[in-house]
Amino acid sequence: xxxxxxxxxxxxxxxxxxxxxxxxxxxxxxxxxxxxxxxxxxxxxxxxxxxxxxxxxxxxxxxxxxxxxxxxxxxxxxxxxxxxxxxxxxxxxxxxxxxxxxxxxxxxxxxxxxxxxxxxxxxxxxxxxxxxxxxxxxxxxxxxxxxxxxxxxxxxxxxxxxxxxxxxxxxxxxxxxxxxxxxxxxxxxxxxxxxxxxxxxxxxxxxxxxxxxxxxxxxxxxxxxxxxxxxxxxxxxxxxx
Numbered sequence: 001x002x003x004x005x006x007x008x009x010x011x012x013x014x015x016x017x018x019x020x021x022x023x024x025x026x027x028x029x030x031x032x033x034x035x036x037x038x039x040x041x042x043x044x045x046x047x048x049x050x051x052x053x054x055x056x057x058x059x060x061x062x063x064x065x066x067x068x069x070x071x072x073x074x075x076x077x078x079x080x081x082x083x084x085x086x087x088x089x090x091x092x093x094x095x096x097x098x099x100x101x102x103x104x105x106x107x108x109x110x111x112x113x114x115x116x117x118x119x120x121x122x123x124x125x126x127x128x129x130x131x132x133x134x135x136x137x138x139x140x141x142x143x144x145x146x147x148x149x150x151x152x153x154x155x156x157x158x159x160x161x162x163x164x165x166x167x168x169x170x171x172x173x174x175x176x177x178x179x180x181x182x183x184x185x186x187x188x189x190x191x192x193x194x195x196x197x198x199x200x201x202x203x204x205x206x207x208x209x210x211x212x213x214x215x216x217x218x219x220x221x222x223x224x225x226x227x228x229x230x231x232x233x234x235x236x237x238x239x240x241x
Contacts, residue, residue, distance in 0.1 A: 009055040030109040053098040114146040131200030145240040149223040157191035
């Protein structure tokens, strides 16, 4: 059977001399693995750069019930990036977010809300003209809504510290090290109440951005099973700071 679906490229691996194995988060099937034959050959009508980090695609795919690897029969861009490939800051953010998604999205089941969030937010980053240095922080927080550990409680004068293990704001400093101080907790609270379109209104220093990002990665490590080190973190920190 063949199906039309939109997809987001999560990973690509060289396969044989001319082919690729790609993991794509699809709109109708969730995370799927496909073989793309001959795409790395000079004669291929489809260029391998279509499968860059978080590329947004329109696809026709095969789907067999018991097969873990299927095939792409038609491939074209659903959206053409206009700034991400040419801006080292944006491309570094995309590389980082791509690694996050590779480590967190594992379900071979459709999730329309998650797909729409990813598909739309990637385009928003491409459209953003300035003040997008905090985009990845907001993305990480919004992604937790779909992963099941979004902080629902807001910071108050009484509950000033965010406990990373419990995912809530608490009254005092906990006995463990996994928490945000009052300064970072306040920034987190601001991020919980802002949209991508207004991210430029959020003023965070380079040091605060770096500290909060490291804490958010700790948050993911605590709540996502087998969440390993993020290799692209050092590159992102260097480029943005």
